[in-house]
Amino acid sequence: MRALMKGMTDAEFERQYGTEAQCFAALLATRQAAGMACPACGNTRIYVSGRRIGCTLCNRRWSVTAGTVMASTKLPLAIWFRAMHAMTCTKQSISAVELGRRLGVSYPTAWYLEKRLHHAMTEREARYVLGAPDGDGGAAPVVEADDVYLGGERNQGSGPAGKTPVIAAAERHKSGRMGHVAMKVVGSFSSSAVKAFADQCIAKTAHVHTDGLRAFNALGEAGRSHQATATGSKRPPRERGAPFFIVNTAIANLSTAIKATHKSISPKHADDYLGAFCWTTNRRRAMTDMVPALCRAITTSSQLTRRSVYAAEPVSLG
Ligand SMILES: [Zn+2]
Numbered sequence: 001m002r003a004l005m006k007g008m009t010d011a012e013f014e015r016q017y018g019t020e021a022q023c024f025a026a027l028l029a030t031r032q033a034a035g036m037a038c039p040a041c042g043n044t045r046i047y048v049s050g051r052r053i054g055c056t057l058c059n060r061r062w063s064v065t066a067g068t069v070m071a072s073t074k075l076p077l078a079i080w081f082r083a084m085h086a087m088t089c090t091k092q093s094i095s096a097v098e099l100g101r102r103l104g105v106s107y108p109t110a111w112y113l114e115k116r117l118h119h120a121m122t123e124r125e126a127r128y129v130l131g132a133p134d135g136d137g138g139a140a141p142v143v144e145a146d147d148v149y150l151g152g153e154r155n156q157g158s159g160p161a162g163k164t165p166v167i168a169a170a171e172r173h174k175s176g177r178m179g180h181v182a183m184k185v186v187g188s189f190s191s192s193a194v195k196a197f198a199d200q201c202i203a204k205t206a207h208v209h210t211d212g213l214r215a216f217n218a219l220g221e222a223g224r225s226h227q228a229t230a231t232g233s234k235r236p237p238r239e240r241g242a243p244f245f246i247v248n249t250a251i252a253n254l255s256t257a258i259k260a261t262h263k264s265i266s267p268k269h270a271d272d273y274l275g276a277f278c279w280t281t282n283r284r285r286a287m288t289d290m291v292p293a294l295c296r297a298i299t300t301s302s303q304l305t306r307r308s309v310y311a312a313e314p315v316s317l318g
Pocket residue numbers: 038039040041042043055056057058059060
């Protein structure tokens with residue numbers, strides 16, 4: 001089991017992605033596999049000219065990074081790929097400070113890389129819903145959902161002041177194994193926020209199990225079934241098999257990841273942080289495939305504006 005939790009070795013990474021040409025070829029092949037067409041005429045036959053791609057029909061040229069989170073980057077592709085490797089080769093996430101040190105780039109550059117790759121992961125996870133039946137006809141996993149506050153100052157009581165409300169959900173398979181997880185920032189723990197989370201993240205046929213928080217009753221709408229188990233004011237027990245063991249394990253892992261690497265995350269960037277955490281968690285059984293998987297996520301990602309990336313004040317979270 002332990003061997004499965006290890007990603008690609010540094011030596012293997014260097015062999016496959018050590019040069020700019022190898023990274024270009026990998027990104028181009030992934031974009032072509034996803035169906036890259038000429039933005040002007042839709043033709044799918046292309047030629048390569050340096051770091052740019054040309055259309056064989058109308059001669060329109062575009063960058064291999066166009067239209068993705070990597071659009072307009074001036075960094076070598078080899079730096080992007082090293083960032084992908086550094087961010088995914090262990091189960092632990094990595095801080096922008098540590099990423100910058102490993103890549104030999106400045107903190108702002110490392111932060112920019114990490115933010116964009118987190119965003120690509122988050123967009124990929126947004127296309128997955130929890131609690132759908134297995135493809136091979138097996139039973140659908142139960143979805144455990146819980147409300148959790150991230151951050152805020154300690155020793156200020158248990159109120160929500162300064163904290164970021166998050167809904168977390170995790171699939172519990174019949175065997176007790178954890179399946180996919182999903183986590184999103186919500187404005188508050190209201191019925192409408194719960195409903196919006198469910199519409200985006202949980203299958204219409206799913207069975208959802210929560211604690212007694214009233215807003216979770218909205219999970220029983222739209223064809224889903226909902227079971228509430230009152231847990232009182234205390235956190236439920238953490239033994240395997242206890243109610244909410246799976247979602248609480250996911251939340252505990254998130255808390256550990258935040259404490260290990262991030263002194264602060266602004267609420268504006270918390271969704272991308274959570275999306276990246278879920279992306280990594282959901283691929284923990286295929287860690288040697290992380291770089292190709294992230295490459296695929298990038299090819300289907302959308303361009304980020306500078307405004308959406310930079311306009312945020314960091315606050316304490318952890
Ligand atoms: Zn064309």
